[in-house]
Amino acid sequence: MKRVALLAGLLALGALAFVVAEYKAQQNVAEIEKVKDNLYVIKGGGGNTAAFITEKGVVVVDTKVPGWGQAILDKIRSVTDKPVTTIINTHTHADHVGSNSEFPATVEIVAHENCKSSMEKMPDFQGNEKSKFLPHKTYKDRLSLLAGNDKVDLYYFGRGHTGGDTIIVFPALRVAHTGDLFAAKGTPLIDVNNGGSGVEYPRTLKRAAEGIKGVDVVIPGHSAVTDWKAFQEYGDFNQDFLSAVQRAFKEGKTAEEAAGSLKLPDQYKDYGTRSLKDNVTKIYAELKQ
Numbered sequence: 001m002k003r004v005a006l007l008a009g010l011l012a013l014g015a016l017a018f019v020v021a022e023y024k025a026q027q028n029v030a031e032i033e034k035v036k037d038n039l040y041v042i043k044g045g046g047g048n049t050a051a052f053i054t055e056k057g058v059v060v061v062d063t064k065v066p067g068w069g070q071a072i073l074d075k076i077r078s079v080t081d082k083p084v085t086t087i088i089n090t091h092t093h094a095d096h097v098g099s100n101s102e103f104p105a106t107v108e109i110v111a112h113e114n115c116k117s118s119m120e121k122m123p124d125f126q127g128n129e130k131s132k133f134l135p136h137k138t139y140k141d142r143l144s145l146l147a148g149n150d151k152v153d154l155y156y157f158g159r160g161h162t163g164g165d166t167i168i169v170f171p172a173l174r175v176a177h178t179g180d181l182f183a184a185k186g187t188p189l190i191d192v193n194n195g196g197s198g199v200e201y202p203r204t205l206k207r208a209a210e211g212i213k214g215v216d217v218v219i220p221g222h223s224a225v226t227d228w229k230a231f232q233e234y235g236d237f238n239q240d241f242l243s244a245v246q247r248a249f250k251e252g253k254t255a256e257e258a259a260g261s262l263k264l265p266d267q268y269k270d271y272g273t274r275s276l277k278d279n280v281t282k283i284y285a286e287l288k289q
Helices: 002-025 071-078 111-118 201-211 228-250 253-259 278-285
Strands: 031-037 040-043 049-053 058-061 084-088 107-113 137-139 142-145 152-155 167-170 175-179 217-218
Touching: 040 071, 040 152, 049 071, 058 071, 071 142, 071 175, 071 278, 111 137, 137 142, 175 228, 228 253, 228 278, 253 278
Parallel strands: 058 084, 084 107, 107 137, 175 217
Antiparallel strands: 031 040, 040 049, 049 058, 142 152, 152 167, 167 175
16 A cells, blocks of 8 residues: 555656756746736746735745746846845745745745655755755744735645645735645646645645635636636535545545546536546545555
8 A cells, every 4th residue: 555655656756857847948937927916926937936025025935946046036126126035935846945045045934844844855955055945934824924914824724735735825915825735727736755635635625715714816836817716616626536536446446447437527627637547546545544
């Protein structure tokens, strides 16, 4: 059983490594798009980066793959001359934390405690100099930074994409950045080697949908800005996916048979299924524990 889970995890990491390599091969040309008032999303080079301009400086959410720090800074300078004061890492993957070290050493880095634990295992953050760009501040369940219209809320609701996924909310703007807990419409990447869980994923999304209030707009990890309804539907999708896999498991089907015969409601017809087989394999491994 452990071997199945390990193989599934290695497949996921292989897919992630391919994505990171693909982004590294791109020219470092980022695009910036205004989300609301003083909040922007910067695209290209990995996960969606958010830039929130506050009274004293800029709060950055995620730093893409290595080598994209300057591209992020250039786009920020196109809309403000204020310095970056804070980086929030949504989770441990290299396409979200890869350029931490390309920002000034004065920048405070914040993440969930489990995210920091996973980042400490990454070669890019090992050694005296590299470790300076690990999170300086961590939290367990919820953390608020700044105040008033500059307030930023960080939430952790449980295991999903990894074991340390943060959802960031900008309450004054009614906007959330979900990282790869909600990357795009489709079967998610479940990184079991960093605490991810296919069984707990839907429960985590439900807790988030019920626990976060006052959000209208969502910045996903890797897709276009959308709305809160899309996030709620994504939770339903993952619950229906899990339920279908659980039924197949109870019927005695193999993981391969379950993946081949899995059917979901028509409302999800526009959802991608790139990691369907991999996710079924991981859920089976959890169900057998």
